[in-house]
Amino acid sequence: MTGRPPDTQTEPGRTLTGWGRTAPSWARVVTPRDDGEVATLLSPLPGRGARGVIARGLGRSYGDAAQRSGGVVLDMTALADLGAVDPASGLITVGGGLCLDDLIRASLPGGWFVPVTPGTRQVTVGGAIAADIHGKNHHVDGSFCRHVTSLTLVTPTGTHELGPDNEPELFWATAGGMGLTGVVTRATLRMQPVETSFVTVDTARFEDLDAVMAEMEHTDSAYRYSVAWVDCMGRGGHLGRAVLTRGDHSPSSALHPGRRSAALRAPGQPRLRVPVAAPWGLLTAATMAAFNELWFRKAPRHRAGAIEPLGSFFHPLDGVADWNLLYGSRGFVQYQFVVPDQHDEIVRVAIGRMSASGVPSFLAVLKRFGPGDPGPLSFPRAGWTLALDFPLGPPALAPLLDELDELVAGAGGRVYLAKDARLRPELLTRMYPRAGEFNEVRRRVDPEGVLRSDLSTRLGLDADWAQ
Numbered sequence: 001m002t003g004r005p006p007d008t009q010t011e012p013g014r015t016l017t018g019w020g021r022t023a024p025s026w027a028r029v030v031t032p033r034d035d036g037e038v039a040t041l042l043s044p045l046p047g048r049g050a051r052g053v054i055a056r057g058l059g060r061s062y063g064d065a066a067q068r069s070g071g072v073v074l075d076m077t078a079l080a081d082l083g084a085v086d087p088a089s090g091l092i093t094v095g096g097g098l099c100l101d102d103l104i105r106a107s108l109p110g111g112w113f114v115p116v117t118p119g120t121r122q123v124t125v126g127g128a129i130a131a132d133i134h135g136k137n138h139h140v141d142g143s144f145c146r147h148v149t150s151l152t153l154v155t156p157t158g159t160h161e162l163g164p165d166n167e168p169e170l171f172w173a174t175a176g177g178m179g180l181t182g183v184v185t186r187a188t189l190r191m192q193p194v195e196t197s198f199v200t201v202d203t204a205r206f207e208d209l210d211a212v213m214a215e216m217e218h219t220d221s222a223y224r225y226s227v228a229w230v231d232c233m234g235r236g237g238h239l240g241r242a243v244l245t246r247g248d249h250s251p252s253s254a255l256h257p258g259r260r261s262a263a264l265r266a267p268g269q270p271r272l273r274v275p276v277a278a279p280w281g282l283l284t285a286a287t288m289a290a291f292n293e294l295w296f297r298k299a300p301r302h303r304a305g306a307i308e309p310l311g312s313f314f315h316p317l318d319g320v321a322d323w324n325l326l327y328g329s330r331g332f333v334q335y336q337f338v339v340p341d342q343h344d345e346i347v348r349v350a351i352g353r354m355s356a357s358g359v360p361s362f363l364a365v366l367k368r369f370g371p372g373d374p375g376p377l378s379f380p381r382a383g384w385t386l387a388l389d390f391p392l393g394p395p396a397l398a399p400l401l402d403e404l405d406e407l408v409a410g411a412g413g414r415v416y417l418a419k420d421a422r423l424r425p426e427l428l429t430r431m432y433p434r435a436g437e438f439n440e441v442r443r444r445v446d447p448e449g450v451l452r453s454d455l456s457t458r459l460g461l462d463a464d465w466a467q
Contacts, residue, residue, distance in 0.1 A: 016073060019324050020062040021331030022392065022421045025069035025454055029056075031078050035154055035185050041074060042156045042183065044448035052452030055183045057124030058099060061131065062334045063421030064454035065178050071452065076126055079185055085112045090191045091149060096126030096184040101318075105266040112191040113249070113310070115147040119365075121267070121315050126184035131418035132176035132378040134385075136225040136314070139370040143380050145175035146373060147190045155182035155445035168374075173441040176378030178417055180451050180461065181442055194249045196263040199225070199313040201247035203303045209240025209348055212366070213384075216244065217341075220368050224248040225313075228366040232351050232388070240351050242366070250307055267311030273321040277329040327362070327391045333421055335401055336387035338369055338380060339413035346411045347384050350404055354388065357396045363389040376434035376441075379416045387419075398422070417455065425460035439464055 017024045032038045042053060051071035058077070059066060067073065081095035085107055092112075094103060100114055101121035107113070118133045127133075129151065134143040141147075150163040153174055160182070162171040174181045202223070206212035212228050220226045223246035230242045252263055317323050324332070339346045347366065354361060365387045372381040390397055405427055408415060414431035415423055429435050439461065442451075449465030456462050 014073075016056070016059070016067045017331070018063045018066065018421065019060050020333055020419075020421055021324060021327075022333065023064045023067070023454065025064070025067045027068050027071055027073040029073045029075050031075040033078050035152065035159060038074065038079075038154045038183050038185060039159060041072065042154060042450055044156050044450050052457075053450055054453040055126060055130075055179045057097060057127035058122050060120060060123045060127065062419040063417075064458065065131075065418060065420075066127075067454040068452060069454055074183060076124060076183070076185075079126075081186065082106055085110060085191055090193060091188055092191055093186060093188045094125055095186050096124065096129075096151075098125050099123070100125070100128065101267075107191060108194070108197055108266045108310075109264050111193055111195065111264060113194045115141060115190060115192045116144040117314050119315060120318055122318065125187050125189070126179075129175060129184050129187060130177060130179040131416075132373055132375055132380070133418075134369070134380050136227045136367060138380055139220055139226065139368040140224050142370060143175075143373055143378065145172075145375065145378070148175075149188045149190060151187040152185045153182040154185055156448060156450040157445050160445070169441055170445065172373065172375040173377075173438050175373055175375040176417075177375065177438065177442075178377065178455060179453065180456055181445060182451065192249075194264075195252045196250045196255060197265050197267075197310045198250040198255065198263075198307050199247045199310055200250045200254055201245060201303075201306045201308050201313060203246075203300055203306065204244050205301050206242045206244060209242065209351065212240075212242040212244050213344065213347070216366075216368055220246070226368065230351065230364040230366050230386075232354050232361045232364045240348070245313075247308075247313065254305075254307060256307075267309070267315065267318070270319055270321040272319065274323055274325040277325045277327075327389075328393070330392040332362075332389055332391045333397070333401070334387060334389050334419045335404065336379075336385060336416040336419050337404065337408045337413050338383055338385040338416075339408060339411045340381065340383040343411035343413065344384050346407055346413065347386050349407060350386060353403065354400060357400045359390060359394045359397050359400055361388045361390055363387070376438040377417065377432055379414060379418070381414075383413070387416075417459075420455070423459060425458065428459045428461070435461065 014029050015024050015026050052068045053072045054068045055074045055076050056066035076097035079095040079097035083093045085092045116135045128144045132143045132145045153160045226246040228242045228244045367385050369380045409430040452462050
């Protein structure tokens, strides 16, 4: 460890945004090379980090979680050490800046897959922990941090070796803590053994939302992975029609002999790239309704046992580089909420109000969650989660999302902070009632409030510290 990072006063500044390309802010970006440099950058010394410091991976949080206006942002991608999977335990120790794509490429040929993956491989391990990411298997396997056995966390007051049984309060505050408790420099994960790089998939179409929700509630437990695409732009009887896709890792015996030579092949690189932002107004209610009609009709009414490549099942959008530019120069908001089972009507009401507003949603994804992690800011909890993509521009969008916030909070639900860009601060403690408990843990390791982000300031999480 050198303990001598680049001088933050001479590092070039950059304008940063999240994946949604909203809420840009300027910061000095520094790339630490080891734990010692991270520790020095977090030291609460005069003039260093006075405006706040936050870690950033690949910038795939949709909002402002990995930005610090006027402060310092740590580009963690240089801390990308990659160990080997222990074949006996399935454990692997990696750098916090390692991309899940690189982890999968290295481990899949040996018969190991990540235990939890979101809809993209382009996230770092540290970012996965900070957001406590979830996937299509939450109802079975929980979220990412349930499979983290230990991690190294560098804070302004020292370096901690954490685990579920070692400083568990700080560990679980870090799980979903949006990088505000410290910087994850390495972690040990328990990987998932697989026989092939394919998934055996069952697909079914449903003409209405009630039918697909009933099917998921009663039979999802029979599948490791489950997700439903929902048509939110239809009218009348078409509103809420869905395509339900469920499956599990394919055993080698399920493969045609011609495919067995590629049984453990890692996913390929993107084949397409969006070169420039699409013209504003391309994604209208009419174009989205037409797209949804095509998407619904091309799905089979019922198909069982189809063999699909792992990449296309888990990460279809990774086949198109810079796909966020399709939403136009103004960017987009991904709005994701969860509500408990007893308030599943909120899913129906939300889709109905969105359709009535005329605001187009390019993507609507419905999943079931199992029990959540103990982290006070971890997003998942048992119930239903719906994720919606909205291009910025329609005047009705902001009132619609404010209305949905109130519905979700009133039902004991919450929105996902890793995707948030506009939640009002007074709703935070209604959605995350343990936010005060989180700040108590945070204060113990960061009494001077060095670790801050645009998100933490916007939501009032920094109010306990002098500004």
